Amino acid sequence: MQRTDLAELGEFGLIERIKKNTETVQPSTIVGIGDDAAVIDSGSHYTLVATDMLVEGIHFDLSYTPLKHLGYKAVAVNISDIAAMNGFPKQITVSIGLSNRFSVEAVDEIYEGIHAACKNYKVDLVGGDTASSKSGLIISVTAIGEVPKEAVTYRKGAQPNDVLCATGDLGAAYFGLQILEREKQVFMENPNMRPELKEHEYLVGRQLRPEGRTDIIHELKERNVVPTSMIDISDGLASEILHLSQHSGMGFSVFVDNLPIENSTLLAAEEFKVNPITAVVNGGEDYELLMTISQKDYEEIKGIPEITPIGFVTKEKNNILVTKSGEHVQINAQGWKHLENS
């Protein structure tokens, strides 16, 4: 029998393969696999469903991840997916796989974080499952949200000349992770050393305790603005641009000089000798929103400080970074590598 390694296919390849073999028959299924959340017709509105699984050793390292933050993050990343459809989260379910090494008190800490996120995002924990696990910790969260039918925002829908906007700042979570990994190494070599995280509090916080940007969805709603397309920035800007491009059939021009990057991110980039743009473009885990706004609507939202215009949509399906000097750098799956060399 043939054996193809999963690594050969990659995560996106695997999702494509699953999607290709999936048909939908329920009239209430509006959108299935392939966007940030599934869209289900509930009569008066659309119900949104998003799910994410966090696995110990893959998505988090308990040697530097406080359990409370982990619980919070497991919820926040799903909230982010609901926000990316222009919706508001309402309920979550949490399934958790636990090995014997976890105590009741440890589980309490995880749920403290989950409850803190529920409180912050005004969502209800309505169910889940608790299972044993032979090895590590697994947290699988499903978020259920709502969006008015006329406001649902997909990855498709971007139109030529729309303004490409990003929320918050980018690249910080990447350096947060680098700092945590470095301090872990230092600690392992000399357990008497105390980790120096205080001065990098912002970056570390962005990695350990990201937020889903429902605040932005409220801002858009107040101004009656519906983005033409949207996605959350979980795998780095390049990956998300390519998703929007593929779904919308449009191209994107991004001005490097406009990218929202915090000072602390720039300082860390210098410390780690990494181009900060690389962190933004390929870093991941920022959980900000990337959206396209029609020229007409852009006037309405340009006063929102947390939204930055970073480029525009082009009819030609060509995705480029425009550097300060006017140079064009192709955005592709390895876009950051080209940039490193440029």
Place this chain on the structure above:
Amino acid sequence: MQRTDLAELGEFGLIERIKKNTETVQPSTIVGIGDDAAVIDSGSHYTLVATDMLVEGIHFDLSYTPLKHLGYKAVAVNISDIAAMNGFPKQITVSIGLSNRFSVEAVDEIYEGIHAACKNYKVDLVGGDTASSKSGLIISVTAIGEVPKEAVTYRKGAQPNDVLCATGDLGAAYFGLQILEREKQVFMENPNMRPELKEHEYLVGRQLRPEGRTDIIHELKERNVVPTSMIDISDGLASEILHLSQHSGMGFSVFVDNLPIENSTLLAAEEFKVNPITAVVNGGEDYELLMTISQKDYEEIKGIPEITPIGFVTKEKNNILVTKSGEHVQINAQGWKHLENS
């Protein structure tokens, strides 16, 4: 810091602990943690959400579980939870954690089973997540269903003199597991021996490829009958009786002689020298439905061959098995032990 072992608390204890600390604030949250599925108000109907996580080495053993069956079962057990609320499943999401030892072809087999279940239950696979896992295989499924508001059925609601009914037959899945475990031992001692599963096909099938009883929900709907309470039988009859009793505040009398047990289950019980009632009461994984029906409605459904009356509801909160000889055996968490000794 205090350290309490999870084993001390147990799964139900842990769920109670989580539930106790959980408040709900969304007006659309009708029922949260504590029933077979969460109930969310979607305006014209209720949306049901159920979720279950299957972990390798805990819930399944890949040495005798075909991947296709595993995919099917992961869906079916969630369908069962939606059915237990008197609802129909509409969509599922599937999150899967995979280690490197799984090939693309292996993943295809799992999804073949998932797709087969989707086709059988007419549900759409609408999303999910694919993650790496350092050790085994993890499948987390969330099912989304619908139920008319007037038809939703909870664990609470049983009334005195209601007829307690079970669907299908009970105890088979328990012996299916015993057979699989035995053949595994035989095979490990002598890899040239071929497992003898053919003669136990029914029992093994009940363990490896259970069904959610949506067919029963259709039957009830056709007859305009809404059970007064319902739960699915996943942890053995005793456990489910105690849940109905606790939620409804009623007692249950179960006639041992009425329990629906297949001939092959009785034969296996003899072979394994286990009281078949023990398998029914404490075995688990039958994924049948346990429901209470008002006397008035019972007339409507008593012609359905897949529904068996096994007892009745009493005002006094006392749960008993009535043996053939008229002896009363208390049903409690260790109910089967008493029975073993009797």
